[in-house]
Amino acid sequence: MQKTALVCGAGGFIGGHLVKKLKNEGYWVRGVDLKRPDFSETAADDFVVGDLRDQILCQNVLDRPFDEVYQLAADMGGAGYIFTGEHDADVMHNSAQINLNMAYYGNKAGIKKIFYSSSACMYPERNQLEPENPNLSEDSAYPAAPDSEYGWEKLFSERLYLSYNRNYGLDVRIARFHNIFGPEGTWRGGKEKAPAAMCRKVAEAKDGDSIEIWGDGEQTRSFMYIDECLEGVRRLMDSPDFRGPVNIGSDEMVSINQLAKMIMEFENKKLELKHIEGPLGVRGRNSDNRLIHEKLGWRPNAPLKDGLKKTYDWINQQIKNNP
Ligand code: NAD
Numbered sequence: 001m002q003k004t005a006l007v008c009g010a011g012g013f014i015g016g017h018l019v020k021k022l023k024n025e026g027y028w029v030r031g032v033d034l035k036r037p038d039f040s041e042t043a044a045d046d047f048v049v050g051d052l053r054d055q056i057l058c059q060n061v062l063d064r065p066f067d068e069v070y071q072l073a074a075d076m077g078g079a080g081y082i083f084t085g086e087h088d089a090d091v092m093h094n095s096a097q098i099n100l101n102m103a104y105y106g107n108k109a110g111i112k113k114i115f116y117s118s119s120a121c122m123y124p125e126r127n128q129l130e131p132e133n134p135n136l137s138e139d140s141a142y143p144a145a146p147d148s149e150y151g152w153e154k155l156f157s158e159r160l161y162l163s164y165n166r167n168y169g170l171d172v173r174i175a176r177f178h179n180i181f182g183p184e185g186t187w188r189g190g191k192e193k194a195p196a197a198m199c200r201k202v203a204e205a206k207d208g209d210s211i212e213i214w215g216d217g218e219q220t221r222s223f224m225y226i227d228e229c230l231e232g233v234r235r236l237m238d239s240p241d242f243r244g245p246v247n248i249g250s251d252e253m254v255s256i257n258q259l260a261k262m263i264m265e266f267e268n269k270k271l272e273l274k275h276i277e278g279p280l281g282v283r284g285r286n287s288d289n290r291l292i293h294e295k296l297g298w299r300p301n302a303p304l305k306d307g308l309k310k311t312y313d314w315i316n317q318q319i320k321n322n323p
Contacts, residue, residue: 002026003028005066005068006066007069007070008069009072010033011034011047014072014226014229015073017227018072019044025234029043048061052102053101068115071099075094076150077193082279091150095154096153113171115172115236118245120176120179120285122151122176123285124141175236177249179195179223181193181195195308199308203312203315207270208270208272210271211274212276213256217256218257219280219281222285223252226307229248239296248292248300
């Protein structure tokens, strides 16, 4: 029997790539999103444009007991969207509403398994104050103190899905993503994240120009290429009994200044880094991959540079196509 999957957020960056992967693996796939994918046609067999905050819509798209549901839909963006405080109410309301609906109606529809994408943003700020040694092991999540409402909503929804598991036996899988990037991600307009923003700035600059970086650029992060993220998601879904929450992220930690320099090297551009005020998020963050390795016998290991190069080339092409 052909396996069936529902991908919520299929018009987004990770959802769009996930649909392609599931199709390649032979699934029948339905995608749902407020919009169709921005940069290519969806690979889904059926694509519903609709609002997952709407209970009727949720009931309609859950018209069968899907083998796998992937809940990726969320009101989100990069630091420029999440850390300014201007979108807090929307972020909390919209994403919580989607998750409340999907847990309730998914369970009612008898789905076999549901994946939920949480985020490293749910970890306490106190463990991410030093750029060099952040602590993001899964068991460091409590006492909770995320630094954004986006993180609080993720934590709430993790607990929501886990409670459906305890009380109704719903098979849930939860991953905490750490900065996923790659081609076909938002690269301009305010919702783009650091790797895409930096690739765009470098691609648009000429030798001798300067590019702007928020803060002193010494804040550290790790960035994971989309293909490895999806590999982790599929392995978690296929695991017989491990539910998570588990980190899915790279542990190759770089500062934002190092990230910019790495990108400049692709075309040997000599650019000055101009540090300006901007929304920053925590000081240091890196994925702790001990648990995923222990439970799934796998951990990500692709070099950051390789994924960045593919992303840079794609963004360069976008700039040429849409100046
Ligand atoms: P994205 O913004 O590209 O995709 C999210 C999609 O959800 C968008 O296409 C959006 O239109 C859709 N959506 C929002 N509200 C909706 C609604 N009411 N009804 C239907 N669709 C709706 O983001 P992404 O990078 O693909 O992230 C996917 C998931 O992974 C999100 O839950 C995000 O919080 C999580 N995550 C991503 C990262 C990352 O680095 N990309 C890191 C941590 C967690």
